[in-house]
Each structure stands twice: as C-alpha cells, then as structure tokens.
Amino acid sequence: MKALVLAGGRGTRLRPLTHTSAKQLVPVANKPVLYYGLEAIREAGITSVGIITGDTGHEVREAVGDGSRFGLEVTYIPQEAPLGLAHCVLIAREFLAGDPFVMYLGDNFLVGGISGLVSSFERGGYDAQILLTRVAEPQYYGVAEIGPGGEILRLQEKPEFPASDLAIVGVYTFSPAVHEAVAAIRPSARGELEITDAIQWLVEHGYQVHSHLVEGYWKDTGRLQDILECNRMVLERVEPDVAGTVDQMSEVTGRVVLERGAVVENSVLRGPIVVGADAKITSSYVGPFTSIGPRCVLRNAEIEYSIVLDDSRVEGVSRIAHSLIGRNVEVSRAAGVSNTHELMIGDHSKIQVKA
Template sequence: MKALVLAGGKGTRLRPLTHTSAKQLVPVANRPVLYYGLEAIRDAGVTQVGVIIGDTGREVREAVGDGSAFGLEITYIPQAAPLGLAHCVLIAQEFLAEDPFVMYLGDNFLVGGITDLVDAFRGSGHDAQLLLTKVAEPQFYGVAELGPSGEIVSLEEKPAHPRSDLAIVGVYIFSPAIHDAVRAIRPSARGELEITDAVTWLIDNGYSVHSHMVSGYWRDTGRLQDMLECNRIVLEDIEPRIRGTVDGASEVSGRVVVEAGASVRGSVIRGPAVIGAGARISGSYIGPYTSIGDGCVVEDAEVEYAIVCEESTVRGVSRLAYSLIGRNVEVVRAQGMPNALQLMVGDHSRVQVRA
C-alpha cells in the first residue's frame, strides 16, 4: 500500500498567513500540521508516500525533505493549479501504479491515527473506504448516506437538507479502480474534479464503497478556531520537560515544555504550554494552551490560548488571547501620543480590539 498526501491548495480561510506560507505547515504545538499526518501514515505501516505540492511546494520540500526523518520515502508530485482532489489522483497515477493507497489531506488533524482504517481495508475486498465522523452541522461538509451494512450508498457535497449527520473526513483508501473513476468524471461547476463525484461513479458502477468511523478527534484546520482547538488537544497530552533555563524569579506550573536554548526570566508560565527553542520570555505571563515558537521574544506581555509562530515578538501587550500570530511578526505597544491603535494589516485579515 502507498499513500498520497495533499499539500497544495490555497488555504484561503487562514489568510493572510497562507498568502506566504503553506497551510499544512501552520504549527500545532510548534510542529506543522502536516507532520502529524505523515507520522500517522508511517505508524499504519505505509512508507511510500507521494506528496502533491503547488505554489508553496518549495517550502513543503524544505520542511519534509526526502521523508527519512519520518521513516518514509517521499516522492513529490507538482500540481500546476488546484483543480480538485480527484485531479490529484489523476496526476499521481504513475506513482500509485496498481497499488491500493491512502489519500490523506495534509491540513487535516486526526488524533488516534489511521492504523485501524488501514487494517480494516486490507483483505476486505472493498474498492474504497471513507473515514466518517458525526458532526453537528452536516450542511457544511460532504455527507455520506449509509446502507444497513455500513456501505456508502450516496454522497452529497454541503447539502441544504442532509440525509445524515456523517461528514466525510479528509482520509480515504482506494483500490486501483479509482483511476477509472477519475478519468470518467467531468469538472464540477467550480471547475474542479471532485473526489465525491469519483466515489459516486464507483458506487453507480457496482464497486464496493464502505465506511469507517473516526475513533478519535478530528478537525479540518482551515480556520483559526480549529487551529487553536487542535493546539489545545495536543498540549493536553504533552510531557513536561525543561531543557532551557528558568530563573528563580519565575513560576512554572502544570505541563510545560521549555526547549533547549530558551530562557524564562521573571515570568509566570501556566501549562499546558510550549516554549520553543531559543525563545526569550521576560517579565511576562504565558497562560494555558499557548505555543510560543522557536526564536520568539515575549517581553512585558500576557499571552494565553494562542499560537505564536517562530521569530515573532510580543512586547508590552497587556493581553493577547485566542490568537494566531504568524512568523516574523511584531506585536508591540505604541509609544507616545496620540493614544491610538496603529495597524498594518494584510489582505483577508481580521483584527479584534477593545476600545
């Protein structure tokens, strides 16, 4: 079995971060979301992985390399434009050959891995197996309708009146039959080859398409609140360790990681929290569910329930919470008069202030 990991796309819901960075590399607990998916694939016993890359391909290549750090063999497959999930299968056929494969959306976050899914598929005789989970608002997802034996009998994309509450998670397993399906379908109204159309083709042509329920936590990390929630879930399970320096004037409590080269001076850190390598925390409060990236500087500030990416500075800010701060960003208190907010904000941003 092989794997096909999708690491292209535009990441429009996480702009402006994703104007300049791959959405799959936005960090959860100081590690890119993509890393968790690659490790889940390896843990399921799959080592040959094709990675679909787009405009941010250079950054993905630099972060993942040849895959040896994960125990994987990586083959990069460029996609000239984001033309749909089924198009990814179409352009990867040479790599996939006649092997069954896992297709994993690189911006999905799944606690518990995919080993159960892979094991259930092996020897099952199914031509496709889709990972599903129950959701409160199925009208915002691709939705599956099941038959009495767990077979998938129909799929709908963001239906106004869903036939079930079972959303399609971004993990699929296919037999080589999917190659016939992606060649047979036509682009949708939005100009993309939809994987739901390909799976529907399999169903309509008598192939066996089955379901598998998510046993753990799942999120599509396309929105700020999803990123922060994934960060919280991972931090809940971290093992505390202090590899950097914490002075006697500081208080560290709960599950806290202070990586090598980081320094904490005259500060309070209440876990779960991670302080990245080389970061400097001075005269500050770092509250629960916070990840401070490598090389960051936090001075005379309070940060809680937030993700601060590497090499960023937060200085003189009385309270920063429920926030995602990108790389090489400065968040500082304005000096002098007038007492006004001074902002330089990129396209597709959102700024929330208290007057």
C-alpha cells in the same frame, strides 16, 4: 500500499499567513500539521508516499525533504493549479501504478491515526473506504448516507437537507479501481474534479464502497479556531519537560515544555504550554494552551490560548488571547496618544481591537 498526501491548495481561510506559508505547515504545538499526517501514515506501516504540491511546493519540499526523517520515501508530484482532489489522483497515476493507496489531506488533523482504517480496508477487500465522523452541523460538510452494513449509498456536498450527520473526513483508501472513476467524471460547476463524484461513480457502477468511523479526534485545520482547538488537544497530552533555563523569580506550573536554549525570567507560565528552542520570556505571563515558537521574544506581555510562530516579538502588550501570530512579527504597545491603535496590516487580515 502507498499514500498520496495532498499539500497544495491556497489556504484562503488562513490568509494572510498562507500568502507566504503553506497551510499544511502551520504548527500545532510547534510541529507542522503535515508532520502529524506523515507520522500517522508511517505508523500504519506505509512507507512509499507521494506528496501533491502547489504554489508552496518549494516550502513543502524544504520541510519534508526526502522523507527519511519520518521513515518514508517521498516522491513529489506538482499540481499546476488546484483542480480538485480527483485531479490529484489523476496526475499521480504513474506514482500509484497498480497499488492500493491512502489519500490523506495534509491540512487534516487526526488523533488516533489511520491504522484502523488501513486494516479495515485490507480485511474488507473494498474498492474504496471513506473515513467519516459525526458532526453537529452536517450541512456545512460533505455528507455520507450509509446502509445497515456500513456500505456507502450516496454522497452529498454541503446539502441543505442532510441525509445523515456523518461528515466526510479528508482521509480515504482506494483500490486501483478509482483510476477508472476519476477518468470517467467531469469537472463540477466550480471547475474541479471532485473526489466525491469519483466515489459516487464507484457506488453507481457496483464497486464495493464502505465507511469507517473516526476512532479519535478530527479537525480540518483550515480556520483559525480549528488550529487553536487542535493546539489545545495536543497540549492536553504533553508531558512536562524543562530543558531550558528558569530563574528563581519565575513560576512555572502545570504541563510545561521548555525546549533547549529557552530562557524564562521573572515570568509566570501556566501549562499546558510549549516554548520553542532559544525563545526568551521576560516579565510576562503565558497562560494555558499556548505555543511559543523558536527564537520568539516575549517581554512585559500577557498571552494565552494562542500560537506564536518562529522569530516573533511581543512586547508591552497585555491580554492577547485566541490569536495566531505569524513568523517574524512584531507586536508592541503604541507610543504617544493614549487609546490610539497604530497598525500596519497586510491584505486579507483580521484584527480585533477593544473600542
């Protein structure tokens, strides 16, 4: 069995971060989201992986390499434009050959892995199997209607009146029959070949299409609040590991990971927290559910429930929360007139300041 990992797309909901970085490489607990998916694929016993790349293909290649660090053999498949998930299957035909495969959206975060899905698919002898999860607001998702035996009856894309509360998760398993389906469908109104249309084609032509419910936690990490929630979920499970240096004036409590070379001086750290290698925290407070990337500097700052990416500096700023700060960013207190905000902000940014 093979895997097809989708690492293209433009990540418009995470701009401006994704103007310069692949959305699949945004870190959760200082590890890119994409890595969690690759690890889940390997844990399911799959080693041959094709990765679909787009505009950020060079960055994905640099981060993943040949896959050996994950125990995988990786083949890269460029997609010239985001023309739909079914189009990804279409252009991967040569790589997939006649093998069954898992299709995994690289920006999906799944606790519990996919071993259960893969085993169920192989035992059932299905032509396709879709991972589903129950959600509170199914009208915002692709939704599946299933029969009493778990068979897929119908798929709906963001329906006004959902037939169920079962949302489609971005992980699928397919037999080679899907190649006939993606060749038969036509682009949707938005100009894309939709994988839901291909699956519906399989259903209508008598193929065995089954469902599998998520065994753990799932999030699509396309939005800020989802990234922060995934970060929280991972940090809930970390074990304390202080490999860096903490001076006697500092207080470190709870589950705190301090990577090698990190330095904490005259500060308070309350876990769960991850602090990357060679970061420096001075006269600051770092609260729960915060990830500080490698080589970051925090000085006279307060931050919690946030993610700070590599090589950024936060100085003289109090009470940052619910924030995602990109790479090589400087956040500092404005000098001069009190109660004045001095901002240099890129396109498609979102900034909230106290009036």
